[in-house]
Amino acid sequence: MSATPGTPATAGETSATALPRGVTLWPLQPHRDERGSFAELYRQNWATGIEPRQWGLLATEANVLRGMHVHPRHDEFIAVTAGRLFVALKDLRPRSPSYLQAAPLLLTGEIPALLTLPRGVAHGFYAHTSCSVLIAATAYYDPTDDLGCLWSDPDLGIDWPCRDPQLSARDRDAPPLASLVAAVARADPGLEPGVADGR
Numbered sequence: 713m714s715a716t717p718g719t720p721a722t723a724g725e726t727s728a729t730a731l732p733r734g735v736t737l738w739p740l741q742p743h744r745d746e747r748g749s750f751a752e753l754y755r756q757n758w759a760t761g762i763e764p765r766q767w768g769l770l771a772t773e774a775n776v777l778r779g780m781h782v783h784p785r786h787d788e789f790i791a792v793t794a795g796r797l798f799v800a801l802k803d804l805r806p807r808s809p810s811y812l813q814a815a816p817l818l819l820t821g822e823i824p825a826l827l828t829l830p831r832g833v834a835h836g837f838y839a840h841t842s843c844s845v846l847i848a849a850t851a852y853y854d855p856t857d858d859l860g861c862l863w864s865d866p867d868l869g870i871d872w873p874c875r876d877p878q879l880s881a882r883d884r885d886a887p888p889l890a891s892l893v894a895a896v897a898r899a900d901p902g903l904e905p906g907v908a909d910g911r
């Protein structure tokens with residue numbers, strides 16, 4: 713399946729979508745019957761390159777935007793279990809072949825998938841509807857490993873599906889992308905675990 717540049721790919725049409733290096737979208741297999749469905753979410757032997765230390769459950773109301781955030785020192789994966797979530801990505805790793813590449817994605821509870829977010833790839837979540845999102849992280853929560861920039865900075869190159877989203881005070885007052893680019897370059901997150909980056 714194809715996706716036009718600027719059009720968010722959905723979990724069902726990932727292969728043709730240019731995602732930043734190391735960002736992967738793994739379809740999950742729901743086993744449905746008359747009672748509902750069951751899908752495995754995590755197996756240690758899946759080659760996601762991510763070994764969670766912490767799991768979080770994010771509940772977010774419709775028209776809420778969280779981001780843009782980036783973690784220089786830990787990786788995450790997320791799975792939307794209910795609702796429709798627009799995910800914006802921006803690669804801020806100076807040594808990445810997809811440095812400064814942006815990508816939009818649409819995740820829904822109906823098409824379950826696991827999205828990996830390597831350290832140094834900035835991300836923002838916009839909830840079209842109320843959403844429930846599982847977030848696994850390779851490190852315990854550390855607010856100093858959660859940097860951000862203003863979601864609406866035009867230099868992000870993100871075509872957000874919203875004009876006036878609800879934001880946290882921190883996200884509303886976030887610095888421009890240029891400041892975040894410099895901060896992430898100083899932190900030098902390298903490439904994601906499991907991918908040789910010459911170090």
Ligand SMILES: Cc1cn([C@H]2C[C@H](O)[C@@H](COP(=O)(O)OP(=O)(O)O[C@H]3O[C@@H](C)C(=O)[C@@H](O)[C@H]3O)O2)c(=O)[nH]c1=O
Nearest residue numbers: 768778779780781788835836837847852853854858880
């Ligand atoms: C992320 C996180 C937050 N918290 C707490 C801190 C605070 O009281 C409350 C809400 O945290 P925040 O305001 O930072 O949440 P939020 O603004 O939603 O931040 C999140 O945005 C998305 C895009 C991500 O990628 C996450 O990693 C995280 O950065 O939850 C934890 O206890 N553990 C955690 O792992």
